[in-house]
Amino acid sequence: MRTAYSVETVRAAERELMARLPEGTLMRRAAAGLAASCAGLLRRVYGARIVLLVGPGDNGGDALYAGARLARRGAGVTAVPMDPGRMHPGGLAALLGAGGRVASAVPGRADLVVDGLLGIGGRGGLRPAAAALVERIPPGAVVVAADLPSGVDADTGEVVGAAVRADVTVTFGAYKPGLLIDPGASRAGAVRLVDIGLTLPAPDAQALQHADVAGLLPEPGAASDKYRRGVVGIVAGSARYPGAAVLAVAGALRGGAGAVRYVGPAAVGEAVLARYPETLIGRGRVQAWVVGPGLGDERRAQVLEDPVPVLVDADGLRGLDPQALRARTAPTLLTPHAGEAAALLGVGREEVEAGRLASVRALAQRYGATVLLKGSTTLVCDGTAPVRVNPTGTPWLATAGSGDVLSGLAGSLLAAGLSGPDAASVAAYLHGLAARRAASGAPLHAHEVAEALPAAWRDVRTP
Numbered sequence: 001m002r003t004a005y006s007v008e009t010v011r012a013a014e015r016e017l018m019a020r021l022p023e024g025t026l027m028r029r030a031a032a033g034l035a036a037s038c039a040g041l042l043r044r045v046y047g048a049r050i051v052l053l054v055g056p057g058d059n060g061g062d063a064l065y066a067g068a069r070l071a072r073r074g075a076g077v078t079a080v081p082m083d084p085g086r087m088h089p090g091g092l093a094a095l096l097g098a099g100g101r102v103a104s105a106v107p108g109r110a111d112l113v114v115d116g117l118l119g120i121g122g123r124g125g126l127r128p129a130a131a132a133l134v135e136r137i138p139p140g141a142v143v144v145a146a147d148l149p150s151g152v153d154a155d156t157g158e159v160v161g162a163a164v165r166a167d168v169t170v171t172f173g174a175y176k177p178g179l180l181i182d183p184g185a186s187r188a189g190a191v192r193l194v195d196i197g198l199t200l201p202a203p204d205a206q207a208l209q210h211a212d213v214a215g216l217l218p219e220p221g222a223a224s225d226k227y228r229r230g231v232v233g234i235v236a237g238s239a240r241y242p243g244a245a246v247l248a249v250a251g252a253l254r255g256g257a258g259a260v261r262y263v264g265p266a267a268v269g270e271a272v273l274a275r276y277p278e279t280l281i282g283r284g285r286v287q288a289w290v291v292g293p294g295l296g297d298e299r300r301a302q303v304l305e306d307p308v309p310v311l312v313d314a315d316g317l318r319g320l321d322p323q324a325l326r327a328r329t330a331p332t333l334l335t336p337h338a339g340e341a342a343a344l345l346g347v348g349r350e351e352v353e354a355g356r357l358a359s360v361r362a363l364a365q366r367y368g369a370t371v372l373l374k375g376s377t378t379l380v381c382d383g384t385a386p387v388r389v390n391p392t393g394t395p396w397l398a399t400a401g402s403g404d405v406l407s408g409l410a411g412s413l414l415a416a417g418l419s420g421p422d423a424a425s426v427a428a429y430l431h432g433l434a435a436r437r438a439a440s441g442a443p444l445h446a447h448e449v450a451e452a453l454p455a456a457w458r459d460v461r462t463p
C-alpha cells in the first residue's frame with residue numbers, strides 16, 4: 001500500500017522528530033536524498049550544469065544544500081533565487097562554500113534543474129516572481145522537484161495557473177496526496193521517497209498495489225457453488241442503448257461473482273444472451289445490484305429498496321435523493337464521472353475536475369455512500385477511511401462503454417462479498433490495468449478492456 005499524508009500530519013511528525021534531533025538534521029537528510037537522486041539522473045556529476053530554482057523557505061534550503069553536495073563533486077551549480085533577499089542562510093553559505101554561484105536570471109542551458117521554489121509551505125497559484133522562473137526552465141533539462149512540483153497543492157493535487165512539470169519528484173518523509181492525484185500527479189513525474197525518519201499516524205490517502213489487490217480478490221473455496229460465490233444483478237440498458245447492458249455483463253462476468261443475472265427489456269436480454277449465454281435472465285435473488293445506464297426512475301427505486309449492496313451508475317445517478325440513499329440499510333456505491341458528480345453536487349464540472357479530492361469527499365458525505373469518482377485519477381471515498389487513489393489506468397480508457405464494464409466488475413465484487421470501498425478500488429485497479437494491457441499505446445474499445453480483465457487478475461496475483 002502506498003500511503004500519503006496531509007501537510008498538517010507531516011508537519012506534526014516533523015516537529016515531533018525535530019525536537020529530538022540536532023538542528024538541521026532533517027534538512028540534511030532531505031538534501032542528501034535529493035542530491036543522490038540528481039546524481040543518479042546525470043551521466044556524470046563532474047562538469048554537469050545544474051540550476052537551482054530557490055524559493056524563500058526551507059524548500060529552497062533543501063535545494064541549496066543538495067546543490068552544495070553536487071558542487072563538491074565537481075558540478076557547476078547556479079542558484080537563481082525567487083526573492084534575492086530571502087534565501088535559506090545556511091543553505092546559501094553551504095553552496096557558496098562549495099564553489100556554487102548565485103545568478104539573477106535562469107541560465108539558457110542546463111543539464112538538470114532542481115525546483116526548490118515551494119514545498120509544503122506553498123499556498124495558491126505561483127506568484128509572478130516564481131512563475132517567471134518556471135517559464136525560463138531551459139528546454140531539454142531534466143527537472144527534479146524537491147518535495148513536490150512548485151504550484152501543486154500538496155494536500156489536493158490542485159494546480160492554479162503555472163506549475164512545474166517535473167521528470168522526477170524527490171519527496172521527503174512521506175508521499176503527499178497531491179503527488180498521487182491529478183492534476184498534481186501528472187506534474188510530478190516519477191516520485192521517489194526519501195526516508196527522513198518520520199513516525200506517521202493513519203494516512204489521509206492510500207493507493208493499492210498489486211499485493212493489496214491480490215489479498216482482496218474473492219477466492220472460491222472447495223465448497224463454493226455459484227450462489228455462495230454471489231449473484232450480481234444488472235439492471236441496465238434500453239432498446240436505445242442495449243450495448244451498455246452487454247458491457248456491464250461483460251465486466252460482471254470477470255468480477256468473481258458466481259453468476260450474473262440480467263433484468264431488463266426482452267430485446268436487450270436477447271442481445272446479452274447472444275454474446276454471453278451463461279447470463280441468467282429475469283428477476284431473482286441477488287447479493288448485489290448494478291443499476292446503470294438507460295434507465296427510468298422507477299426501476300432504480302425498486303432496486304434501491306432491496307436490502308443488498310447497490311451500485312448506481314450513469315443515468316441511474318440522475319436526480320438521486322440523498323435522503324433516500326442515507327436511509328438504506330445496505331451499502332450503496334455511486335460511480336460518477338466528473339460531469340455526473342457535478343450534477344450530484346450542484347456545481348460546475350470544472351469545479352469537480354479542479355478539486356477532485358474535495359468533490360469525492362463531499363459526495364460521500366452528502367449521499368451517505370461510497371463514491372468512486374472516475375477520471376484521470378480515479379478516487380474512492382466512503383467518508384471515513386482514507387481516500388483511495390487508483391494508480392492504474394491510461395488516457396485511452398476515456399472511451400465509450402468503459403464505465404459500463406467498470407460498474408459490472410465492481411458490482412460483481414460487491415456480490416462476491418467485498419465492502420463498498422474494496423469493491424470500488426479493486427475494480428478500478430483491475431480495470432485500469434486491463435486497459436493498459438489492452439491498449440499498449442494504441443486506441444482500445446470497452447470490450448477489449450473486459451477481455452483483458454482475466455489477464456490483469458492474474459498479473460496482480462503473480463508475486
Ligand SMILES: NC(=O)C1=CN([C@@H]2O[C@H](COP(=O)(O)OP(=O)(O)OC[C@H]3O[C@@H](n4cnc5c(N)ncnc54)[C@H](OP(=O)(O)O)[C@@H]3O)[C@@H](O)[C@H]2O)[C@@H](O)CC1
Pocket residue numbers: 014015018026027028030031055056057058059060062117118119120121122123124125126127130146147148172196
Ligand atoms: N520542516 C522540516 O523539518 C523539513 C522541511 N523540509 C522542506 O521544507 C519544506 C517546507 O518549508 P517551508 O515551511 O519553509 O515552506 P516552503 O514550501 O519552502 O514555502 C514557503 C515559502 O514560500 C512562499 N510562498 C507560499 N506560497 C507561495 C506561492 N504561491 N508563490 C510564491 N511563494 C509562495 C512563502 O512566502 P510568504 O507567504 O511567507 O510570503 C514562504 O516564504 C518542505 O516542503 C521540505 O522541502 C525538508 O527539509 C525536511 C525537513
Ligand SMILES: [K+]
Pocket residue numbers: 059115116117118119145146147148149150
Ligand atoms: K519544489
